[in-house]
Amino acid sequence: MRNALLVASREYVDNARTKGFWIGILVLPIILVISVQVPRFLEKNATPTRNYILVDHSKNLESVVQKTMDDAYQLQVIEELATYASEHMMLPQGTNMPDLESVPAGGIAGMLQEFMNANPEVVEQFIAAGGLSTALNAMEGLLKEDAPEFEAPRRKFQQVSLPSGVASTLQGRELADALTPWLKGDRTLDGERAGEDLFALIEIPADVLGEGKVQYWAVNLADSDLRKKVERSLNQEVRRLEYEKRGMDSGAVREVERASIGLTSLDPRKEAGEEEVSLADEIRQYAPIGFVYFLWIAIMQVASMLLNNTIEEKSNRIIEVLLSSVTAWELMAGKLLGIAGIGLTLVTAWILSMLGILWYFGGQGTEITTQLLDVVLGHGLLPAFAVYFVLGYFLYASIFLAIGSICNTLKESQNFMGPIMMIMMVPLLTMMFIPKDPNGTLATFLSWVPIYTPFVMMNRAAADPPLRDLIGTTVLLIVTNIGMLWLCGRIFRTGILRTGQPPKFRELFRWLRSSA
Amino acid sequence: MSDFALELHGLTKRYGEFTAVQDFSLAVPKGSIYGFLGPNGAGKTTTLRMVLDIVEPSSGSMTILGAPSALHVREKIGYLPEEKGLYKKMKAWGTIAYFASLKGMSRKAAKARAYELLERYGLADFADSRIEALSKGMSQKVQVLASIAHSPEFVILDEPFSGLDPVNQQVMEEVIRDMASEGATILFSTHVMAHAERICDRIVLLAQGKKIFDGTIAEAKETMPTRVVLDADVDASALQKLPGVIAVEPHVVDGLERGWEILLSEDAEPERLLQECFSSGIALRAYDHRPPTLHDVFVHLVGDDAREAKKR
Numbered sequence: 001m002r003n004a005l006l007v008a009s010r011e012y013v014d015n016a017r018t019k020g021f022w023i024g025i026l027v028l029p030i031i032l033v034i035s036v037q038v039p040r041f042l043e044k045n046a047t048p049t050r051n052y053i054l055v056d057h058s059k060n061l062e063s064v065v066q067k068t069m070d071d072a073y074q075l076q077v078i079e080e081l082a083t084y085a086s087e088h089m090m091l092p093q094g095t096n097m098p099d100l101e102s103v104p105a106g107g108i109a110g111m112l113q114e115f116m117n118a119n120p121e122v123v124e125q126f127i128a129a130g131g132l133s134t135a136l137n138a139m140e141g142l143l144k145e146d147a148p149e150f151e152a153p154r155r156k157f158q159q160v161s162l163p164s165g166v167a168s169t170l171q172g173r174e175l176a177d178a179l180t181p182w183l184k185g186d187r188t189l190d191g192e193r194a195g196e197d198l199f200a201l202i203e204i205p206a207d208v209l210g211e212g213k214v215q216y217w218a219v220n221l222a223d224s225d226l227r228k229k230v231e232r233s234l235n236q237e238v239r240r241l242e243y244e245k246r247g248m249d250s251g252a253v254r255e256v257e258r259a260s261i262g263l264t265s266l267d268p269r270k271e272a273g274e275e276e277v278s279l280a281d282e283i284r285q286y287a288p289i290g291f292v293y294f295l296w297i298a299i300m301q302v303a304s305m306l307l308n309n310t311i312e313e314k315s316n317r318i319i320e321v322l323l324s325s326v327t328a329w330e331l332m333a334g335k336l337l338g339i340a341g342i343g344l345t346l347v348t349a350w351i352l353s354m355l356g357i358l359w360y361f362g363g364q365g366t367e368i369t370t371q372l373l374d375v376v377l378g379h380g381l382l383p384a385f386a387v388y389f390v391l392g393y394f395l396y397a398s399i400f401l402a403i404g405s406i407c408n409t410l411k412e413s414q415n416f417m418g419p420i421m422m423i424m425m426v427p428l429l430t431m432m433f434i435p436k437d438p439n440g441t442l443a444t445f446l447s448w449v450p451i452y453t454p455f456v457m458m459n460r461a462a463a464d465p466p467l468r469d470l471i472g473t474t475v476l477l478i479v480t481n482i483g484m485l486w487l488c489g490r491i492f493r494t495g496i497l498r499t500g501q502p503p504k505f506r507e508l509f510r511w512l513r514s515s516a
Numbered sequence: 517m518s519d520f521a522l523e524l525h526g527l528t529k530r531y532g533e534f535t536a537v538q539d540f541s542l543a544v545p546k547g548s549i550y551g552f553l554g555p556n557g558a559g560k561t562t563t564l565r566m567v568l569d570i571v572e573p574s575s576g577s578m579t580i581l582g583a584p585s586a587l588h589v590r591e592k593i594g595y596l597p598e599e600k601g602l603y604k605k606m607k608a609w610g611t612i613a614y615f616a617s618l619k620g621m622s623r624k625a626a627k628a629r630a631y632e633l634l635e636r637y638g639l640a641d642f643a644d645s646r647i648e649a650l651s652k653g654m655s656q657k658v659q660v661l662a663s664i665a666h667s668p669e670f671v672i673l674d675e676p677f678s679g680l681d682p683v684n685q686q687v688m689e690e691v692i693r694d695m696a697s698e699g700a701t702i703l704f705s706t707h708v709m710a711h712a713e714r715i716c717d718r719i720v721l722l723a724q725g726k727k728i729f730d731g732t733i734a735e736a737k738e739t740m741p742t743r744v745v746l747d748a749d750v751d752a753s754a755l756q757k758l759p760g761v762i763a764v765e766p767h768v769v770d771g772l773e774r775g776w777e778i779l780l781s782e783d784a785e786p787e788r789l790l791q792e793c794f795s796s797g798i799a800l801r802a803y804d805h806r807p808p809t810l811h812d813v814f815v816h817l818v819g820d821d822a823r824e825a826k827k828r
Binding site: 003006007010014017018315316317318320321322323324325326327497 | 602
């Protein structure tokens, strides 16, 4: 045992000094930060303002479209303002952040949507009250000292006038042909939007309320936001006109259209009075996916370390000196334990840095972080993660160790790693589906396959799997672990001193049978 | 306690059809320096691996420091394998200390011992360097020191001289003599006869898995007929007629023929041959009679086997 521990501590120290280990520790938090920040950045900056030309031969609809676009922009401003306020305004004394347990499922976006449904006039009210400048004035004094200047968002859609030289009397294909150089990007706009591209041409025919069709000309067909927006706005107007034609009160119709009922998700397992499914419940449901991902990456990374340094020892022939000092079992145990230590260090560092990131982006102090922590830690997810990490690690590590022992180069080992990687992909492919039916057939079946047990059971951890599955699969996993250690130990002992071609499967089988 | 550090009885190792070592017996007296000689592929490394219980023999038995397996007494054994390799990222002292601690030394004692050895053999300045920063010779020295840091009673060195420059080969000889003077038993394999001749008390010669000689160096040389080298303007047949001559062969130095090499029968006197040459009127340009070297013995005993690899 002393020797195994000596080997283990050397493995730990040696691997903790490698660049790979530190890159592994740093990469995951960096990816986390990027995956939060990049979509936010892209949403703000990646799509340019879409400039469009609207030619309205019917003379009545241009203003309708314009108003829709303006309202949409004001809503954008309100949203941006809300984010700005939540980030940079001081909370009045005695006010707390909303409790995650009381935020309805769907989160902040859902809340905003609900608010909009209940208060359809919000944009009109906002404009009527004086718009952005009034809002900013009202906020003054309530902002934190280091708050940056509010940046108004860019318009998503901007109407521009026809370039000089293109007559507004042109129609259909002729109009489109005249504008093709701009639509194709060969020519850019002048005037206010000088240098920018023209995104689309919308032509409303004179008889739009009869047989005529609105034409939408654009080169980029993938981005259909503008098209949909125009379509919806025109349809709404057409319907309004239709109601009026039939003598109905368009104001009343509008109110009727906005009538809606509320829908609340409830969970019968929760106590009376608190059954409403909260954001916390939702996070709890999906948090295991994150843990499965951590588990997979961590196990893969450290098991590969084991593979690499076993091959290194073998090709260096250090193995011979080692085996004159320790037995093959001690060597194997030492390596498994040492790398297990590396793995535990790695996941601990990840979890700590994840909490650090939460804390940093949590903004107003640690309140929200503490709440998230409660959610993530409260349901026994962390102990489950620790157990499944250890069991999963030993299972895969012993396989990788055996492969390392029979290969002389990394290249040789890739022949074995190919199939193993394919098998290992399964939990990654299923991890998004399992929370939707955590105790269903697929989840239950995969849980009972020992090589998948750690990942799939982790995936199900928040859904209270039946005790039979919980205990049964764990016992099976432990038994498999013991069997695998024994099996791989035999391969390791014979393989580690072998040089030349890796053995054929038939030969491996012989090693297992021989009692030598 | 036995007077022998190692006794092998009929050790045999087969890999399928191939017999690497056949019925090998040996007794290594305590405190001796034993040379383990043989051409490439003779089975030396396999034998040493069996001695260390890294490889299990197909049949035969052994006693090593009174135990049936080297693993029982591993903290008393030092081993330097033929192919040298170390952890590249470890420091020189750390490497020595690690292997010493695997052999049962406390970490503190192992560290002190590592620095002491590095100093003693001229590597003090490199104690804190990583192995990858050392030259091949230096890292090999570190490996040798790592194998003996725990002051083993019995040291097994597989080709300790290969890859070393002449100066470091001398240092290696020094290391071996130092250990012997401290009472350790040393068994080392080599195919460089000069080293064996200088430092061994006894040698064992292995060819194609079989022992073909075991004894002192003086005894080894006695297996050789007396040889005389002479240079004269005569042909072989004239020399062949002289009394006591068994065979006459061209004497080749650096690929060029430089006179004749004459093998004499056991009772013949080399001085007698010189007289015979004078009386037969053979004009000698050179005459050299020197005792055979171990190199000559080696070539004599295994020359043909070594030239041609045979499938046994």
